[in-house]
Amino acid sequence: MIKKPPKMCKKQNIIETINLTKKFGTNIAVDSLSLSIQQGEVFGLLGPNGAGKTTFLSMLCTIMKPTSGTALINGYDIIREHPFVRRSIGIVFQDPSVDSDMTARENLQMHADLYDVPVSEQKNRIKAVLQLVGLLDKADDFLYTYSGGMRRRLEIARGLLHYPKVLFLDEPTIGLDPRSREHIWEYIRKLRERENMTIILTTHYMEEADSLCDRIAIIDNGKIVVMDKPSLLKEGIGGDTITIGCNEPERLHQLLIREKLSERILISDMEVKAGVKNGNLVLPRVLESAFNAGIHINSVTISRPDMNDVFIHHTGKTLQVDEVREKSGRLAMMKRRRAR
Amino acid sequence: MSELRGIYTLWLREVKKFLREKPRLINAFCQPLLWLFIFGTGMRFSSAIPGINYQEFIFPGLVIQAMLFTSMFLGVSVIWDREFGFLKEILVSPISRTCIFLGKMLGVSTDVMIQGIIIFPFAFLIGIRTDLYIFLKALPIMLLVTFGLVCIGLTFASLMKSFEGFGLIQTFINLPMFFLSGALFPLANVPAWLQWASYLNPLTYGVDALRTVMMGDTWVQLFPMSLDILVLLGFDILMFIIGKTAFSRTD
Numbered sequence: 274m275i276k277k278p279p280k281m282c283k284k285q286n287i288i289e290t291i292n293l294t295k296k297f298g299t300n301i302a303v304d305s306l307s308l309s310i311q312q313g314e315v316f317g318l319l320g321p322n323g324a325g326k327t328t329f330l331s332m333l334c335t336i337m338k339p340t341s342g343t344a345l346i347n348g349y350d351i352i353r354e355h356p357f358v359r360r361s362i363g364i365v366f367q368d369p370s371v372d373s374d375m376t377a378r379e380n381l382q383m384h385a386d387l388y389d390v391p392v393s394e395q396k397n398r399i400k401a402v403l404q405l406v407g408l409l410d411k412a413d414d415f416l417y418t419y420s421g422g423m424r425r426r427l428e429i430a431r432g433l434l435h436y437p438k439v440l441f442l443d444e445p446t447i448g449l450d451p452r453s454r455e456h457i458w459e460y461i462r463k464l465r466e467r468e469n470m471t472i473i474l475t476t477h478y479m480e481e482a483d484s485l486c487d488r489i490a491i492i493d494n495g496k497i498v499v500m501d502k503p504s505l506l507k508e509g510i511g512g513d514t515i516t517i518g519c520n521e522p523e524r525l526h527q528l529l530i531r532e533k534l535s536e537r538i539l540i541s542d543m544e545v546k547a548g549v550k551n552g553n554l555v556l557p558r559v560l561e562s563a564f565n566a567g568i569h570i571n572s573v574t575i576s577r578p579d580m581n582d583v584f585i586h587h588t589g590k591t592l593q594v595d596e597v598r599e600k601s602g603r604l605a606m607m608k609r610r611r612a613r
Numbered sequence: 614m615s616e617l618r619g620i621y622t623l624w625l626r627e628v629k630k631f632l633r634e635k636p637r638l639i640n641a642f643c644q645p646l647l648w649l650f651i652f653g654t655g656m657r658f659s660s661a662i663p664g665i666n667y668q669e670f671i672f673p674g675l676v677i678q679a680m681l682f683t684s685m686f687l688g689v690s691v692i693w694d695r696e697f698g699f700l701k702e703i704l705v706s707p708i709s710r711t712c713i714f715l716g717k718m719l720g721v722s723t724d725v726m727i728q729g730i731i732i733f734p735f736a737f738l739i740g741i742r743t744d745l746y747i748f749l750k751a752l753p754i755m756l757l758v759t760f761g762l763v764c765i766g767l768t769f770a771s772l773m774k775s776f777e778g779f780g781l782i783q784t785f786i787n788l789p790m791f792f793l794s795g796a797l798f799p800l801a802n803v804p805a806w807l808q809w810a811s812y813l814n815p816l817t818y819g820v821d822a823l824r825t826v827m828m829g830d831t832w833v834q835l836f837p838m839s840l841d842i843l844v845l846l847g848f849d850i851l852m853f854i855i856g857k858t859a860f861s862r863t864d
Binding site for chain 2: 335360370386
């Protein structure tokens with residue numbers, strides 16, 4: 274197929290969505306979403322389960338057709354020019370999608386053929402991407418001998434094989450142990466530096482989004498709630514979080530509201546988290562009130578806001594790592610290991 | 614060009630996987646032996662068909678049977694690809710659905726042909742007259758049978774969501790097609806309903822054509838060779854269209 278030159282986007286927007294919408298029956302999964310992403314950006318999509326992240330991603334990857342609206346990727350329309358869009362993007366799915374009866378090299382070879390990587394470059398390119406994710410010495414092992422983390426790394430390598438302009442990572446580190454997660458972060462950082470690649474990732478992990486992304490969009494109910502640099506997001510909500518360990522969190526909660534010491538309060542088993550403007554000034558008053566009320570306090574911490582706080586601030590929900598999903602991810606992996 | 618390379622790489626995957634699966638190859642080799650030597654010998658001596666060596670008679674039928682069962686089993690492998698996520702990787706590639714279907718079909722067809730050809734050496738063991746010329750004439754007929762069957766398998770795989778339905782295919786496709794093909798008994802003396810049911814089965818024409826080639830004058834043809842070929846061709850084209858349509862709808 275002859276590659277036609279991409280139309281020029283405005284400035285250097287590699288992705289531009291225009292009122293992108295997806296409905297399933299009466300349920301609106303993605304609600305008229307418009308945003309632009311610049312070349313070389315690492316862009317994070319955060320949101321609770323069912324917020325529309327994966328649906329949004331699926332439409333950009335041309336797996337799903339939008340109900341209305343459209344998007345341009347690398348200058349190509351995702352509806353009318355999807356074969357060109359597909360050549361411009363690499364995708365790492367949430368669920369594993371490698372063939373475990375084949376070796377790593379065979380999986381990559383097949384991908385290179387499907388994506389029309391020139392034959393003369395295939396060998397070197399495969400070597401290069403394997404090296405990037407540190408799997409070169411395991412290139413000829415069958416994938417059923419690979420661990421979950423290694424498969425993930427191979428999938429990232431595969432996503433990069435055909436020189437995509439944009440790499441989509443849907444929950445790239447879900448179900449992985451902390452060390453494998455650390456590895457994957459490292460590759461993502463390397464990619465940004467070396468290849469000036471645009472990376473779009475969805476994640477459940479706040480610290481992941483915070484440490485990797487140039488910009489973050491928090492999505493809830495199919496809409497962008499807020500979108501900015503992580504540092505600005507954290508500044509934006511203002512104030513500190515006071516975490517108080519005590520035996521009667523429920524009573525302390527009521528007390529803090531009655532005394533108008535804090536308005537954003539989250540309680541758990543043995544803890545109360547209160548959002549306040551200036552922790553250093555408020556904390557003594559909190560302790561005094563608690564003492565007067567006879568509430569015994571075990572521990573106290575003041576912390577600057579992190580992404581978790583940003584998330585709670587904007588969505589009113591905690592973004593706990595969904596254990597069911599994690600388990601099912603692991604199950605799928607076990608299933609495929611058994612199926613060889 | 615890129616589409617051709619895509620078809621090639623999908624073909625290669627199927628063939629590699631087939632040849633690597635040693636237990637299946639052993640099974641492919643041994644099952645026809647049981648039919649030929651135990652079932653064949655038993656039938657030959659207990660219910661002889663006048664003027665015909667029963668083992669020679671069922672040999673072409675067994676080739677077709679092996680190809681039928683393999684087509685269904687491997688065709689349904691698309692379900693595994695879906696179950697373990699690999700199908701997604703192929704579906705999002707720039708290759709068109711038609712070419713994906715073609716690559717898969719050609720790959721599975723190659724496996725099925727290998728399965729059919731494996732059985733041929735046994736012809737020497739039971740003393741059937743056969744030579745390279747006969748073998749070469751048999752190949753195109755086997756190929757025509759294979760394409761249609763593989764498309765049936767792929768059609769079901771596209772429609773089925775899980776592997777649980779495979780038992781249904783076994784009962785409602787494999788066995789009826791096998792029993793109604795004239796592979797195990799001649800259709801000349803059976804009741805009219807059984808005869809007509811068999812004539813509706815495209816495999817009957819495949820078995821007939823294969824026997825014409827392999828048994829020579831000892832076999833009284835059911836239909837002229839040209840009709841056999843025509844029916845098989847029609848069967849292939851129809852099943853290809855149905856299979857391709859069903860596959861294009863999967864997501």
